[in-house]
Amino acid sequence: MHDRIAELEREIESLRARLDALAEQGAPGRTSLRIHRRCPVCDHRSVLRIERIADRSQGAIEALAPLIQPGFLEQKALGQFVVYVCRQCGLAEWYVARIEEIPLDHPSVRVAEGPPKPPEGSGPFR
Numbered sequence: 001m002h003d004r005i006a007e008l009e010r011e012i013e014s015l016r017a018r019l020d021a022l023a024e025q026g027a028p029g030r031t032s033l034r035i036h037r038r039c040p041v042c043d044h045r046s047v048l049r050i051e052r053i054a055d056r057s058q059g060a061i062e063a064l065a066p067l068i069q070p071g072f073l074e075q076k077a078l079g080q081f082v083v084y085v086c087r088q089c090g091l092a093e094w095y096v097a098r099i100e101e102i103p104l105d106h107p108s109v110r111v112a113e114g115p116p117k118p119p120e121g122s123g124p125f126r
């Protein structure tokens, strides 16, 4: 009985080490174009970073921004969209650069908080 328990404990340790290694390198389905430079859909390893997405809605070509702050003489763009695109399948991930420019009290902004993080070591991946 003790041998069987010891064997199962070794197997659990081995599986835990494999999960940790996969988490570090970005397991399939958990990869990000921005962070891992690897496509979660087609596993391609070449990514475009596009920083100034053209916005032609105001007549002139500006960088697309998530918010506009109205001003007396001119409007100010707050934040700026950045897109990462897989060069093989075209999957795109949108992010906002300069996120600190987004005012939390702007009428178009709602802060949605997720549940608190579980205590360290209590999740499925230790």
Ligand SMILES: [Zn+2]
Residues within 6 Å of the ligand: 039, 040, 041, 042, 043, 044, 086, 087, 088, 089, 090, 091
């Ligand atoms: Zn892809």
